[in-house]
Amino acid sequence: MSETKVLLDYGSGGRASQRLVSELFVRNFDNPELNRLNDAARIELSGPLAMSTDSFTVDPIFFPGGDIGSLSVHGTVNDVAMLGAEPKYLTCGFIIEEGLPMADLERIVVSMAAAARHAGVEIVTGDTKVVPKGAVDKIFINTTGIGSIIADPAPSADRARPGDALLISGTLGDHGLTVLSQREGLEFEVPVKSDSAALNHLLLKLVRAIPDIHVLRDPTRGGLATTINEITEKSGCGCLIEEALLPITDPVRSGCSFLGLDPLYLANEGKFLCILPEEYAQQALDIMHADELGHDACRIGGMTEDNPGKTVLQTPLGGKRLMNMLEGEQLPRIC
Amino acid sequence: MSETKVLLDYGSGGRASQRLVSELFVRNFDNPELNRLNDAARIELSGPLAMSTDSFTVDPIFFPGGDIGSLSVHGTVNDVAMLGAEPKYLTCGFIIEEGLPMADLERIVVSMAAAARHAGVEIVTGDTKVVPKGAVDKIFINTTGIGSIIADPAPSADRARPGDALLISGTLGDHGLTVLSQREGLEFEVPVKSDSAALNHLLLKLVRAIPDIHVLRDPTRGGLATTINEITEKSGCGCLIEEALLPITDPVRSGCSFLGLDPLYLANEGKFLCILPEEYAQQALDIMHADELGHDACRIGGMTEDNPGKTVLQTPLGGKRLMNMLEGEQLPRIC
Numbered sequence: 300m301s302e303t304k305v306l307l308d309y310g311s312g313g314r315a316s317q318r319l320v321s322e323l324f325v326r327n328f329d330n331p332e333l334n335r336l337n338d339a340a341r342i343e344l345s346g347p348l349a350m351s352t353d354s355f356t357v358d359p360i361f362f363p364g365g366d367i368g369s370l371s372v373h374g375t376v377n378d379v380a381m382l383g384a385e386p387k388y389l390t391c392g393f394i395i396e397e398g399l400p401m402a403d404l405e406r407i408v409v410s411m412a413a414a415a416r417h418a419g420v421e422i423v424t425g426d427t428k429v430v431p432k433g434a435v436d437k438i439f440i441n442t443t444g445i446g447s448i449i450a451d452p453a454p455s456a457d458r459a460r461p462g463d464a465l466l467i468s469g470t471l472g473d474h475g476l477t478v479l480s481q482r483e484g485l486e487f488e489v490p491v492k493s494d495s496a497a498l499n500h501l502l503l504k505l506v507r508a509i510p511d512i513h514v515l516r517d518p519t520r521g522g523l524a525t526t527i528n529e530i531t532e533k534s535g536c537g538c539l540i541e542e543a544l545l546p547i548t549d550p551v552r553s554g555c556s557f558l559g560l561d562p563l564y565l566a567n568e569g570k571f572l573c574i575l576p577e578e579y580a581q582q583a584l585d586i587m588h589a590d591e592l593g594h595d596a597c598r599i600g601g602m603t604e605d606n607p608g609k610t611v612l613q614t615p616l617g618g619k620r621l622m623n624m625l626e627g628e629q630l631p632r633i634c
Numbered sequence: 635m636s637e638t639k640v641l642l643d644y645g646s647g648g649r650a651s652q653r654l655v656s657e658l659f660v661r662n663f664d665n666p667e668l669n670r671l672n673d674a675a676r677i678e679l680s681g682p683l684a685m686s687t688d689s690f691t692v693d694p695i696f697f698p699g700g701d702i703g704s705l706s707v708h709g710t711v712n713d714v715a716m717l718g719a720e721p722k723y724l725t726c727g728f729i730i731e732e733g734l735p736m737a738d739l740e741r742i743v744v745s746m747a748a749a750a751r752h753a754g755v756e757i758v759t760g761d762t763k764v765v766p767k768g769a770v771d772k773i774f775i776n777t778t779g780i781g782s783i784i785a786d787p788a789p790s791a792d793r794a795r796p797g798d799a800l801l802i803s804g805t806l807g808d809h810g811l812t813v814l815s816q817r818e819g820l821e822f823e824v825p826v827k828s829d830s831a832a833l834n835h836l837l838l839k840l841v842r843a844i845p846d847i848h849v850l851r852d853p854t855r856g857g858l859a860t861t862i863n864e865i866t867e868k869s870g871c872g873c874l875i876e877e878a879l880l881p882i883t884d885p886v887r888s889g890c891s892f893l894g895l896d897p898l899y900l901a902n903e904g905k906f907l908c909i910l911p912e913e914y915a916q917q918a919l920d921i922m923h924a925d926e927l928g929h930d931a932c933r934i935g936g937m938t939e940d941n942p943g944k945t946v947l948q949t950p951l952g953g954k955r956l957m958n959m960l961e962g963e964q965l966p967r968i969c
């Protein structure tokens with residue numbers, strides 16, 4: 300695009316919008332259905348289908364390990380995949396503040412396109428609104444994804460059962476701490492980096508190999524503590540987590556300690572919880588360890604008949620305490 | 635909800651978010667899949683599908699004839715239906731400014747629920763972000779819709795052919811003029827009202843009865859002039875419109891004249907263009923006239939071999955002038 304800033308005209312629906320769409324979006328997202336530019340995309344999929352939507356308002360829009368563009372692809376791809384589905388198509392809705400540097404928008408779009416290619420999904424239709432300065436902070440992106448459900452029965456939070464193993468695919472708290480430290484202008488000795496990633500390829504390997512995974516969930520906003528509490532509440536199981544087993548990197552641990560944050564409540568954008576019958580736990584871990592997104596996967600606990608609906612954390616010294624859902628708001632605009 | 639304002643906590647993903655979702659969204663949108671509250675919804679659909687997304691940033695959020703909630707349902711339902719499809723499921727993503735009166739949010743959600751019921755679609759999954767005061771103006775809503783394509787072949791802008799009749803389902807400019815006059819605090823002698831409506835039931839009657847509708851399009855942002863130019867550019871046809879046949883109400887005509895606006899460039903949110911072989915034109919008009927959303931439907935012109943890619947307006951006195959696509963931005967935040 301020749302202009303250096305995004306103008307209101309680009310959201311008019313008229314000639315300028317058309318130019319933005321063809322020179323930026325079509326060029327980068329390039330696929331036959333998007334290129335047709337109808338009001339709706341025509342897609343070929345047969346049911347049952349998984350469909351998920353997310354709006355991304357992360358601040359700052361660029362951060363170590365990603366940006367609002369790649370995050371908006373990863374987040375929705377992951378939510379679709381958590382239903383044991385293969386994500387295929389995304390829609391995207393941009394809400395852009397008048398005056399956003401065109402270079403920022405281009406960088407975001409290029410990053411989205413790369414993330415979509417890597418995840419194996421196509422961005423088939425979209426919408427762009429440009430609003431006057433001050434009506435939105437820089438840029439917000441909504442993505443909605445759809446894909447065919449492969450797992451039968453599909454994983455669901457209410458399917459956790461006492462005796463199930465609880466696995467996590469990697470380290471906790473990286474995304475949340477990274478975004479917060481960037482926003483506050485903090486630098487740590489060992490830099491932290493968002494874990495933002497598309498988990499669908501790894502998840503597909505799991506659901507194809509293992510016949511009955513009970514729950515898959517990504518611990519995003521509200522972190523591990525909130526996600527696991529949703530699962531215990533919906534399934535009626537209890538959950539016992541061994542604190543000593545929780546994988547947290549040293550930089551995240553010390554950054555959290557410095558800022559008074561609990562990594563169990565921090566958002567992750569490239570991790571998932573997997574709850575499944577104990578007999579399949581080792582097989583699942585082997586599959587995860589063979590994938591670069593599951594190197595640090597481990598068992599962190601299991602589902603119990605005791606304490607139905609509650610999550611109990613067992614400390615390294617043998618004490619036990621309740622781990623509650625996030626109560627207030629720790630970090631707005633984290634994703 | 636007991637609070638009078640939307641707090642940041644409601645977007646945390648934690649306990650407060652859960653309360654907002656269950657007490658407001660689930661209660662109003664109520665359907666088995668939404669109520670399951672997984673990261674993704676499971677839906678049953680097959681065959682060629684139409685999928686469309688739109689973000690709504692309209693200012694003001696309440697206006698005569700609708701609000702941002704009903705508009706966000708109608709807009710996406712209509713876009714899906716324009717592909718000759720039956721819209722079935724919607725997702726919705728709310729981005730809410732901290733401090734929005736809870737009564738406003740409730741009014742919007744109730745209005746969305748009523749619009750969805752009336753259109754016969756279910757809101758099966760959603761996402762809520764609350765951002766700090768000043769990061770967004772009140773509330774923006776994204777909806778994404780999906781449905782099965784009924785028409786075969788499906789209508790598409792590039793399928794217009796010379797000799798086709800050009801029909802419009804009703805009067806032009808009502809939505810655009812209404813929103814603008816509200817925003818500017820203008821009152822006209824005869825009040826104007828948005829035409830925001832779900833067109834899917836009427837469109838379905840048309841695609842079921844008439845074997846080969848070439849193009850269906852709703853003239854939203856950029857108005858009739860922009861939409862018809864997209865069609866002539868994609869199809870390579872010319873288009874001749876008779877100005878005297880354009881249905882515009884007297885209040886819209888005089889409001890536009892007062893404000894120096896051209897109703898052909900104003901957004902409509904409950905109208906569609908229908909381009910089809912001449913032999914079916916009367917049948918299509920009869921179907922439209924029998925529906926309350928098509929009372930004022932009429933033929934406004936036809937597609938031509940002359941002037942390929944251009945739209946020509948024939949004035950009542952017999953003169954002809956080119957009708958171009960919207961060039962700049964007439965009205966930001968109109969939808």
